[in-house]
Structure formats: C-alpha cells, structure tokens
Amino acid sequence: MDNMDIINHVRVNENRKRDVMIEQGKFLEMLKEIMEVARVQENRISKEELANLLGDVELSEEQFNSVYAYLAENKIQVEGFVYVPPKKEVEIPEEEKVTEEDSVFLKMYKEELQEVEHLTKDEKEVFLGELVRGEERNKQHLINGFLHDVISIVQKHKNKGVRVEDLIQEGNMGLVMAVNELYGVAEAVEEAYLLNVIEQAIIAAIDEESNEESEEDTIVAKANLIREAAKQLEEELGQAPSVKELQAYTKITEEEIRDILNLSKEK
Structure with missing residues (x-):
C-alpha cells in the first residue's frame, strides 16, 4: 500500500457535511508527522495518539485500518492492531x-x-x-x-x-x-x-543416529569375538567355556558377555 492508496481512502467532513478528497499535500504531512512521533517511541503508536494527530479528519473503521496497515508496512506498530502481511506470489524454491x-x-x-x-x-x-x-x-x-x-x-x-x-x-x-x-x-x-x-x-x-549405528557395530564386533573365542576354547577344553573363561580370553567384562549372549539367544 503506497501513499496514494491511503489518500484515496481518506475524506474530511466539512461544515456543509459533504465528503471531499483531502488535500494530498496536507495528508502526506500528517502521515510524516505520525511516523516521526512513532519513530521516537520505538516505532510504536497508539490508536488514540494517531487520532489526535489526524485532528479534524474523520475516518471510517476501514479507512483507519488502511492507515494502520500503511504504518505497519513501514515497520510501525499501531497498538491493538494486528497486521497480517498480504500473501506474496513467490517462486517455489x-x-x-x-x-x-x-x-x-x-x-x-x-x-x-x-x-x-x-x-x-x-x-x-x-x-x-x-x-x-x-x-x-x-x-x-x-x-x-x-x-x-x-x-x-x-x-x-x-x-x-x-x-x-x-x-x-x-x-x-x-x-x-x-x-x-x-x-x-x-x-x-x-x-x-x-x-x-x-x-x-x-x-x-x-x-545421534551415527552414534547409535556405531554402538550397534561395536556390539556386533564383540559378539563375533565372543563366538570365535567360544569355538576356540571349546576345542581346547573339550567343553563349552564358562563366562569367566570367555572373559579371560576376550578381556570383555563378564556382565557385558552375559548381555551379549542373552541378546543372541533372543534373536
């Protein structure tokens, strides 16, 4: 929305009670003053302040909303007015x-x-x-x-x-x-x-996904080591090795060996 759009929405009420288009130069000066006031207030202005600055200019609700939208597009927030930017036609990335x-x-x-x-x-x-x-x-x-x-x-x-x-x-x-x-x-x-x-x-x-995959690879490697150790020890001992014997051979803790063996049984 540009200055001409705002001007075309605004009318003044004269003594003869007929609407006429407000003088463009005068209204532009009013807009400029409103924006200057808002700038020193961190780009904010209340509806009451805005109405006072417009003086004897009488606006409909639709016309006020046009002024609020114009200010919002110029990075000025009118308190109590929620500005929703118009949807833009953009090329899809x-x-x-x-x-x-x-x-x-x-x-x-x-x-x-x-x-x-x-x-x-x-x-x-x-x-x-x-x-x-x-x-x-x-x-x-x-x-x-x-x-x-x-x-x-x-x-x-x-x-x-x-x-x-x-x-x-x-x-x-x-x-x-x-x-x-x-x-x-x-x-x-x-x-x-x-x-x-x-x-x-x-x-x-x-x-996180990479760490989970790495942990799975480590478990698989230890399971393979335990299986190969069990075969080797069984050949040497003539019987299935105990968890303690597997621990001494592989240097994997007994608790971890039990966990891996239990996982193998579940599969």
Whole structure:
C-alpha cells in the first residue's frame, strides 16, 4: 500500500457535511508527522495518539485500518492492531518442489509448505522484536516464515544416514522450541540465531543416529569375538567355556558377555 492508496481512502467532513478528497499535500504531512512521533517511541503508536494527530479528519473503521496497515508496512506498530502481511506470489524454491523420489510424507509436506507465507528479512526482524518484547500476535507468522529455512538447511545435510523427513521434523521442533524460549526475553535477537538453532537441531539428529549405528557395530564386533573365542576354547577344553573363561580370553567384562549372549539367544 503506497501513499496514494491511503489518500484515496481518506475524506474530511466539512461544515456543509459533504465528503471531499483531502488535500494530498496536507495528508502526506500528517502521515510524516505520525511516523516521526512513532519513530521516537520505538516505532510504536497508539490508536488514540494517531487520532489526535489526524485532528479534524474523520475516518471510517476501514479507512483507519488502511492507515494502520500503511504504518505497519513501514515497520510501525499501531497498538491493538494486528497486521497480517498480504500473501506474496513467490517462486517455489527448488528444494520445496515435489519430486518422484520423495516419500509420500515428504510430497504432502512440500505441497502444504508451498501454501505457507514467506517473510522478508525485515519482516522476520520486526516479528522477532515483538516476540522478545512479550508480544505474541505474530508468533505463528514468524514460525511459518522460518519453515522454509528449515527445508533449505536440511538440503545441506541430506544423505548422511537420516531420512530427509526426519531431519525436517527435528528442524521444525528446534524452531518451535527456540521461538517459545525467546518470548519476553527482552534481548535483541537476529534471524541468524534461529537459523543456527535449526541447523544445530538437524546436526544433533544426524550425530545421534551415527552414534547409535556405531554402538550397534561395536556390539556386533564383540559378539563375533565372543563366538570365535567360544569355538576356540571349546576345542581346547573339550567343553563349552564358562563366562569367566570367555572373559579371560576376550578381556570383555563378564556382565557385558552375559548381555551379549542373552541378546543372541533372543534373536
């Protein structure tokens, strides 16, 4: 919404009680004064202050909302007015396009994500500023905007042993938790902070999977060692070796040997 859109919405009530278009120059000066007042108040202004600055200009509710939206688009928050940015037509990023290789879940997720709003860097900073001040009105818009970043970050870490959809889920969970934790912290937070939180959540999921696989490989190796030791000792002793004898031969603790033998029996 530009200055001409606002001007075309605004009318004044003259003594003869007929509506006429307000002089453009005068209204532009009023807008400029309103914005200057808001700037010195940390880009905030109340509806009452705005009405006082407009003086004898009488506006309908729709016209006031047009003024509020114009101010919001210029990074000024009108107290009590929730601004929802208009949905932008954006080109779908490559990583969000559905492909034949995607699982059913991933296809559904990408299709839904294409309907989710995109936020500019400035919009993210405004909504983050509101959140840390304890204002929740645009919290969901903030989360939605960063969902696109999650899938972009996941592309950097795919093919590392964890399914893409699982990485997306971990990234989304990290995002939501971080946003909730930022509510009312009263400290400046930049976009890069949330991007880092998302990436760390994804990396942690990959590391956890890697550690689990490493642990499984270790158990398999020890089980093979115990099996070979049992064969060797049985040939030497003429009978099945005891756990204590296996421990002396393999240097694996008796408790761990019992656990591995029990796992083998269960399989």
